[in-house]
Amino acid sequence: MSQHIFRTIPSVNKLLESPELSPLTGMYPRQLIVDTVREVLENIRQAFTGKTDVPQPDRIQLPFSDISHFQKEAKGAEDLTQLQTVDISPQRICQLVRVSLQQKLCGIEHAINATGIILHTGLGRAPLTDKAAKQLEHTLKSYCTLEIERFTGRRGSRYHSIEQLICMITGAESAFVVNNNAAAVLLTLDTVAKNKEVIVSRSQLVEIGGSFRMPDVMTRSGALLVEVGTTNKTYLSDYSNAITEHTGLILKVHQSNFKIVGFTExxxxxxxxxxxxxxxxxxxxxxxSGALIDLQKFGLPHEPTVQEAIKAGVDIVTFSTDKLLGGPQGGIIAGKKKWVDLLKKNPLTRALRVGKLTIAALEATLRLYLEEDLALQEIPTLKIILAPLGVVEERGKRLRDIIHQETKISLSSSLIDGVSEMGGGTLPGETVPTKLVSLHSEKIPAEELATQLRGNTPPIFARIEQGRVLLDMRTVYDTEVDTIATALEKISSGFIRNKSADYADKEDK
Known part of the structure; x- marks a missing residue:
């Protein structure tokens, strides 16, 4: 049967000349289109020969309208007559080619975060402030004073302005920026404790995102790890007893992405x-996590601030800029001038330095922290965390009401209670009350609805629980409500056009 069906699969040339694909030659390189057509056709052949389970690392992965449909239809065909009814028309294949091309060249784009994870690593963590976005635009479009002194015209330091801001906000004697907090820790260990012992509590040997572990970072830096205490209890005497003539540093690591509770010290x-x-x-x-404001006064658990660490007399403090601080990705090293200046002279500093775009966005963000009230009003991460539940509820009601008016199928929606999570390795286990728009349909499975929401432009990311799609309104902007409603209306209308005949056939059978 498969040989017969193979003869009905359109050729590469026929597909390239079809009205569905011919317009793409002005949008994509011809060779890319040809290669994608061949990949899609090969995937279809594999489906009909039952070889789709074979690992194909170099082969494209297609979304919801994918090759698995061909495989299911082929397996379900009991004879040649039924197999011949499987849709392998040029129109259907061209649809797969279009989707595959989009998927191959899909880069970073605006997305709507309806997951309720405030610092969502997959969605870029902290959104930037309007001021940071404008600063980036000005820096992108022109030359800038990155490493030049404006009044003398002499070569300057790229960290001068940002160092002043960090020191004013935190009280540190000196500071500079590298490309992330892991780099800040690596540079600290390599500079201060290379070939020396670093004392760390066992309870603080954390693993951060991407399976990067603190012991591995220490090994790479050349520092020698000395573990003290136990998983749940570490005392000052443990540190004191571990100090030797080879000790180069005592390191405390804040447990920002997990909690140890119970019998602890x-x-x-x-x-x-x-x-x-x-x-x-x-x-x-x-x-x-890089907190510069004490969130405890807003009813959240205490998160150690940079100012507290500096005031306590810590020599070197490292923290992220794209978490609670609410800026672009980066890592700040701040503390006593003696030690920070030593880090600045390390040759690794050049390899780990940040570019003009990070500096521009971070400067604009940090300026807001010169007045705490201004930071609370304008930094998106803080606004999302501290938004009153009533504001979130009003946003949810507006989306629910539009859905009731606009959707053309039985798509039931309701507003229910829920919780948002911090994410991004920040305030582990802590949640913020929220309101969820719950979507359910007897006709569209939750998985398919969520998939089609992600296929929207811009993509909309939600979560699925108990067969329902949930849209968390705490992480949705006011300006995005109408976009979500329009996407749901399109999905509903399109589903009727494309699926009604399939459901009718099933009911007849």
């Missing part, structure tokens, strides 16, 4: 600083 940073001063050992504090 840890050492306050002030006590570690006192120990370090007594034994002449520098203290480094990896804060991770």
């Amino acid at each position: 840890s050492v306050d940073i002030k006590d570690l600083v006192s120990l370090g001063q007594t034994r002449t050992i520098p203290i480094a504090y990896d804060l991770g």
Whole structure:
């Protein structure tokens, strides 16, 4: 049967000359179109020969209208007559080619985050402020004063302005920026403790995103790890007893992406600083999430701030700029001038340095922190976290009401209670109350509805629970409500056109 069906599969040339594909020659390179057509046809042949389970690392992966449909239809055909009814028309194949081309060249684009994960790593973590976006636009379109002194015309430091801002906000003596917090920790270890011992509590040997583990970072830096205490309890005496003539650093790592609760004990940073001063050992504090405002006064759990660490006398503090700080991706190293200046001279600093776009966006973000109220009003991450539940509810009601008016099929929607998560390795286990628009249809499976939402322009990312698609309105902007409603209306209308005949056939059978 498969040989017969293979003869009915359109040729590459026929597909390239079809009215569905011929317009694409002005949008994509011809060779790319040809290669994609061949890949799609080969995937269809594999489906009919039952070889789609064979790993094909170099072969394209197609979305919801994919090759699996051909495989299911082929397996379900009991004889040649039924097999001949499988749709392998040029129109259907061209649709797969179009989707495949879009998927191959799909880059970073605007997306709507309806998942409720506030610092969603997959969706770029912290959105930037309007001021940062404008600063980026000005920097992109023209030359800029990256490494030049405006008034003298001499060569300057790219970190001068941003260092002043960090020091004013945190109270640090000196500071500079690298490309992320892992780089900040690596540079600290390589500079201060290469070939020396670094004392760390066992409870703080964390693993961050992408399977990067603190012990591995230490090994790469040339530092020698010395574990003290137990998983749940570490005392000041554990640190003190571990100090030898080979000790180069005591490192405290904030548990920003997990919690240890119950029978626990840890050492306050002030006590570690006192120990370090007594034994002449520098203290480094990896804060991770980079809080510059005490969120506890807004009803959230206490998250150690950079200012608290600097005030405690820590020598080197490292933290992220794209988490609670709400800026672009980066890592800040701040602290005492003696140690920060030493880090600046490390040859690795050039390899880990940031470019003009990161500096521009981060400067604009940090300026807002000079006035705390301004930061709370304008930094999107903080606004999302602290938005009153009533505001989130009103946003949800507006979307629910539009859905009731616009959708053309039985798509039921309701507003229900839920919780949003911080994400991004920040405030582990803590949630914020939210409102969810719950979508359910007897005709469109939840998985397919979620897939088609992601296929929208811009893509809309939601979550699925108990057969329902949930849109978390805390992470949706006011300006995105109408976009989501329009996408749902299009999905509903398109589903009727494309699927009604299939459902009618099934009911007849």
